[in-house]
Amino acid sequence: MPSKVYFINARVEKFDYQYSVEGRLERILEKLNLRKYFAENELVPIKMHLGNPGAHHTIRPNFVRVVVDHLKKIKAKPFVTDSVRIKGYEYLETANRMGYNPMSLDAPVIIADGIFGSDSVKVKAGDLLKELFIPSAIYDASCMMVLSHVKGHIDSSYGGAIKNLAMGCVSAVPRGCKWSEGGRGKMHFQMGELMAWNNDLCTFCAICAHNCPMDAITVEGKSFVVDDDKCWRCGRCVRVCPEGALFVPLSMENFSIALAESTQAVLSTFKPGKVFYINFLFDMQPECDCMSMSDTPVVQDQGILLSDDIVAIDKASLDLITQAKPLPQSKAESLVIKEGLDVFSLLHGKDSKTQIETAEKFGLGTSDYELVNV
Ligand code: SF4
Ligand code: SF4
Structure with a gap:
């Protein structure tokens, strides 16, 4: 049976709030009955990437606020979080400058593995990674809302929900460990x-x-x-x-396996049906939001996708991008899109689909989806 992926198209042709992207996001959240995923008084980590000094293409705070407001409306207790990507103290200040703070979002903004990035719990991973360390604020949570800004990525070409979990929900510097014993760098460097x-x-x-x-x-x-x-x-x-x-001598196959193993390890800390995903296909720049700059978007804004299936939502995101034309005045300007390939695969020289296919092989979801227009 196909997984449902709800789609809010970025095109807006009528002049009324109810037709706006924000208005439709509010409406679909109401309609989806998120109480199925998030119970009254349940603490809900809203996992996102909080930006990097110099990078400005992340999810707009007003969309995050809509999600927070909805979770509060159903009496859950949301907090916005990410693991340490730059030093924790500086990362919180970066988040503040990006507009992610308790005043704008009406929710606490915390570092999931603590200000030193070392507060994490060891979990079993697959044959390649063996074990990983999950930030405690994610490990201890019983559910999670995952907001992913879709963009390109140096190693996986495409970065969406799978990458948000696989890289972003793993601590970079677990306490008392060398990076090779469980840190996020294992995926980038794979034991090298x-x-x-x-x-x-x-x-x-x-x-x-x-x-x-x-x-x-x-x-x-x-x-x-x-x-x-x-x-x-x-x-x-x-x-x-x-x-x-x-x-870095990195094999694309191994990196995809590492992403799937890591995603599986993160999801193993939740009961089934307790994680929900929202992908934001706006400002889709060629590089990850970890870089110290943002380039112009390589394809036009597509909109927002929502699903409880991580494979389906990333497949639907990539399909929309594959159908989109490269934008002028961007790094993709001179690209000629080949059948079945997207701008990110062509820009980074690796097939974006590999991570999605590998995650599906691991049983993390299905690429068979039904797109439901909102
Ligand atoms: S991989 Fe390079 S940029 Fe990253 S921490 Fe090591 S030396 Fe620094
Ligand atoms: S960035 Fe500059 S200093 Fe660093 S390795 Fe490359 S050429 Fe050398």
């Missing part, structure tokens, strides 16, 4: 050691050092040094190096 550095290509420009969230790279004169203990294997330095002097 530090990234490879090519002395011949390096111009010692220090862009990698400026983008490192852990100050793990020191570039002085003709010296390039990485502090193994500080590096949490986020891969940002590899992405930003203009010379291609940094390299």
